[in-house]
Amino acid sequence: MSRKLINEIISLTGQEVRIMGWVSRRRDHGKLVFLDLRDRSGKIQVVVIPDHKKAYETAKKIRSEFVVEIKGLVKERPEGSKQKEVDVMGIEIEAEEIKIISSYEGDLPVDISKEELDINLETSLNYRAFVLRNEKISSIFKVYAEILKAYAETMRAEGFLEIKTPKILSAATEGGANFFKIKYFDRYAYLAQSPQFYKQAGVGIFERVFEIGTVFRAEPHFTTRHVNEYVSLDAEMGFIENFEDIMKQLEKTMASIFHSVKENCSAELKKYGAEVPEVNNIPRFKLTEALAILEKEFGKKSQEVDIDPEGERLICQWVKKNYDSDLVFLTHYPAAIRPFYTMPSQDPQYTESFDLLFRGVEIATGGQRIHDYNQLFKSVKKHGLNPEDFKHYLDTFRYGMPPHGGWGLGSERIAQKILGLKSVKEAILFPRDVKRITP
């Protein structure tokens, strides 16, 4: 008899089935033993009665998280016996044979059978592989997988080609710090902070490209928003009229991701009481306008033309109240705080660039890039960088490049903010931060 998944047996009342999975909990009621059995498709109640003597004896030995195989009969559940937490369409299994596939000795580190775990993030991360079995926590990663899928599908539908670009670089480019250095045979190399240069090269070849890939940031911050390794959803598109084209495409992409999550993750969203935003016409404010609003509405003054995390939270709050939007574009960041390849605005103090904020946190950064070789060469120098270090990058722009731009979008922050998780680390299976590279 081949194994059935729990969600396959709903229509099999009266039939013998063979199921396998983890025992979430054993409950003894009088003479009866109840097992809540969990597999990748769902959870079901198994009843073991003393009449099936061998099965019954085995059941008495079972503890939470044992892996078991059960043969038994699919039955309607008696009305009164229904438990809220194991309510699979009113059916249960009466066990006839039980086999323990995997057991353990000693105590479990955490009781993961509860719906809400009352452990802090540190404990959750210390016992990560185990804690992730908790159904509420594991459901985060079903939403996360949906985001990855929806992103790729949307970008393909819009004519973007999926590419994979190198993560090992010869130089700490973009002129920034925050690069991890690696020993590469008899020399040194660096881990990519973003696929920036390679996705721009992609425009010269394919016009429109996207990448889903790991990026590495040696940022020393220990916050709920920072991790040192994350999965960036990148895109770059050629033949744009202006950077509004990029924002329009990103808006479309976000709408599509949200739509897919809403459509396909209703059970997971319910666990978090999460509402997925509708996206249409995300408001756009110049950064200077946003700073003026912060000063006027919240008495928050900035020393320089830039916005800090508190400012991002407050402006989102204000936009939500006044525009009923969970997302907002801030545009025209000063040239001084954007990389050298950013296209300057008509007033060259500012740039044709944007950040996208979602529920108080920046989830994407993007903008138009300089596509003219000579202009780019000058911009490298103007930023105090050495064109020699950027030879390969500059060469990309030597022979005919169209106006273009794109974005980098943080996949984990989308999941975090959809579900209302306190830390982005909760949306990563095994997060890496300045203090943690285990498990």
Added chain:
Amino acid sequence: MSRKLINEIISLTGQEVRIMGWVSRRRDHGKLVFLDLRDRSGKIQVVVIPDHKKAYETAKKIRSEFVVEIKGLVKERPEGSKQKEVDVMGIEIEAEEIKIISSYEGDLPVDISKEELDINLETSLNYRAFVLRNEKISSIFKVYAEILKAYAETMRAEGFLEIKTPKILSAATEGGANFFKIKYFDRYAYLAQSPQFYKQAGVGIFERVFEIGTVFRAEPHFTTRHVNEYVSLDAEMGFIENFEDIMKQLEKTMASIFHSVKENCSAELKKYGAEVPEVNNIPRFKLTEALAILEKEFGKKSQEVDIDPEGERLICQWVKKNYDSDLVFLTHYPAAIRPFYTMPSQDPQYTESFDLLFRGVEIATGGQRIHDYNQLFKSVKKHGLNPEDFKHYLDTFRYGMPPHGGWGLGSERIAQKILGLKSVKEAILFPRDVKRITP
């Protein structure tokens, strides 16, 4: 007038359109100027006649790889004028306005307008971003993107959840060499050779997981088969009966990838004269049987129970001849040459493991893993490793793990072997090898 893609104007004969792209070549014939214009959707011939004086003067300045915008009339092409290489459904554009969007001075490094470039791999990689514009070369990456897409879709359809696992590790695990070391703040860390440990943890949470991710191998070999960074298509599945289940799933996955490529990349396959194999019942041979065949059929003796690259080529040749299959599974590799986590066979000299070979080269490695904590602990020690170094990994197996296994599949080698490329580096946009980390 909004831009049209070249493949959108086929049905627009008699209409005015605006198109943009790269000029693959300019050809002057008597008084006429012909431009072969290329965008992401295709290529078309543009005719410029002296009557449109301004456009004609601009056209006379255009050189290969200029980026241009053209307004003009879609016309049927006169029968006699058809050029083999720019034959888009018998239509052409008569230009009325031409704008040069991006130009250059000096010479192009390589003439990429030819169908076949007569440059060696080193030159191709030195001018990579530019050479990739060649249509035959860029088409490799349309096949590659199709492989990525087909893999994800197949795995999802089979109930595998997409995961992303860390690439920065605290220890050079798997007990092997070939790890890149990185400076991680005030300590050292290592780049992941594979998602092995984390995808196994994924089985404990989700039963079935897959990952598409970059892996890093500090292998000092400079060959047509090795790169130091590649994209691995990983999978891991729980509740298997034996490792035949894994091979069956991989066989299904390969069949699905090949089917998608055949279906959706016919133009690209044609450029390479490539045939996509049919997959049904991939032959399986024990490694020892394969070695015996090599000795009998080719007089090739092995010093030890292992197969070298020449042996892999020859056994594929023999299988093709005798079984008409482009793929072959070799199974039951000796325990001595497999990692400590590999499930031993009944004869513990051998393991429940396999390699999948495709047209002479290994594309996947997989097998069943040890899922019992105590057995795994002993295997760590037996392999001369320190269980302390594997604490976090071992902990994954402490509390109920089902029998499981999986594979790692090289994405680039699939593309290479489908298209018959000499080196795997040709199937990577910007490859990294022991000598090269630029561009």
